[in-house]
Amino acid sequence: MSILLLAFDAILLTTLLGLATAAVLSPEPRRATMLFIAFGLWLSLVWARLSAPDVALAEAAIGAGIGGALMLAAARRAARRHADIDADATIDTSEDAR
Amino acid sequence: MNRDLSLLIGILVSLFAVLLLWIVYITLSAETGPRLATLALEQLPESGVSHPVTAVLLNYRAYDTLLELAVLLAALLGIWSLGPAPAGFQLAGPALAVMARWIVPLAILTGGYLLWVGGHAPGGAFQAGALLGSAGVILRLAGHPRAGLPSEEAQRWLVVAGVGVFVLIGLLLAALGYGFLTYPKAGAKWLILLIETAATLAIGATLAAAYVGGRPLGAAPPSTPTPTEDARA
Numbered sequence: 001m002s003i004l005l006l007a008f009d010a011i012l013l014t015t016l017l018g019l020a021t022a023a024v025l026s027p028e029p030r031r032a033t034m035l036f037i038a039f040g041l042w043l044s045l046v047w048a049r050l051s052a053p054d055v056a057l058a059e060a061a062i063g064a065g066i067g068g069a070l071m072l073a074a075a076r077r078a079a080r081r082h083a084d085i086d087a088d089a090t091i092d093t094s095e096d097a098r
Numbered sequence: 099m100n101r102d103l104s105l106l107i108g109i110l111v112s113l114f115a116v117l118l119l120w121i122v123y124i125t126l127s128a129e130t131g132p133r134l135a136t137l138a139l140e141q142l143p144e145s146g147v148s149h150p151v152t153a154v155l156l157n158y159r160a161y162d163t164l165l166e167l168a169v170l171l172a173a174l175l176g177i178w179s180l181g182p183a184p185a186g187f188q189l190a191g192p193a194l195a196v197m198a199r200w201i202v203p204l205a206i207l208t209g210g211y212l213l214w215v216g217g218h219a220p221g222g223a224f225q226a227g228a229l230l231g232s233a234g235v236i237l238r239l240a241g242h243p244r245a246g247l248p249s250e251e252a253q254r255w256l257v258v259a260g261v262g263v264f265v266l267i268g269l270l271l272a273a274l275g276y277g278f279l280t281y282p283k284a285g286a287k288w289l290i291l292l293i294e295t296a297a298t299l300a301i302g303a304t305l306a307a308a309y310v311g312g313r314p315l316g317a318a319p320p321s322t323p324t325p326t327e328d329a330r331a
Binding site (some may be wrong): 065066 | 182220221222224225228229235305308309311314
């Protein structure tokens with residue numbers, strides 16, 4: 001039984017570290033945010049395993065849920081702003097060419 | 099980025115990681131001194147709630163929770179100062195609309211349950227508020243431009259309700275001679291419940307308004323021409 005639990009903890013921790021690394025190293029904000037949401041949900045499992053259900057609830061609801069939604073909205077807005085700037089830049093260069 | 103600079107940052111971050119690991123090691127290998135947990139559990143009958151986490155958050159360390167609410171309020175004021183909210187999404191298709199119609203009441207009901215159960219089991223104002231906030235996020239995604247929040251003036255009252263009720267109760271207790279946020283044993287439960295209810299509403303409104311992402315849209319949009327502008331035109 002304890003060996004099973006140990007294996008479960010090992011899987012939990014390695015996946016958590018893997019998700020964290022992937023979220024930090026991901027170049028695209030949208031992808032990084034999705035990985036961060038998965039990381040938050042996984043972290044709430046770790047908190048539950050540490051018998052801290054209060055922190056697990058808060059992590060799942062605020063860290064992963066609301067935080068993830070806010071970051072997704074921010075990533076979308078940033079991408080739109082970049083697209084606008086790029087569009088302006090292409091218009092400028094075409095006008096310069098003329 | 100400069101190659102030398104990234105190397106330097108890498109070395110600094112590694113040093114910091116080693117420092118953190120060393121701190122964890124000496125914490126784990128140190129002898130267990132007097133712990134606060136025993137003290138907190140001893141005083142639990144005096145605190146008005148039977149769940150130790152809620153007792154710490156709303157009674158022993160009420161200052162911390164008050165300041166957390168103030169941080170949320172400051173964050174929302176920052177978001178509102180960035181300008182008016184962008185227009186909402188288009189109205190949801192039938193599948194999302196039906197899902198919102200089921201999920202939003204469920205989220206509100208679960209939020210109320212978490213608020214009440216926080217007195218004796220895991221739950222509490224922040225979790226309940228986060229559920230209310232996510233109900234607002236779903237409404238916004240389903241095409242309600244104000245995320246189900248009331249008018250701008252009511253929103254202002256809602257988002258300061260948490261800090262306001264907290265400080266008012268604290269000052270009232272201080273005026274009655276108990277000390278700031280030191281609850282009398284008899285009324286502690288109801289004072290904590292009152293503070294938590296106000297905090298839940300404030301957190302829910304703040305998180306939903308943060309997702310809207312700008313100053314709330316008034317009843318009359320500012321682009322409607324006023325008589326003076328017509329005269330000038």
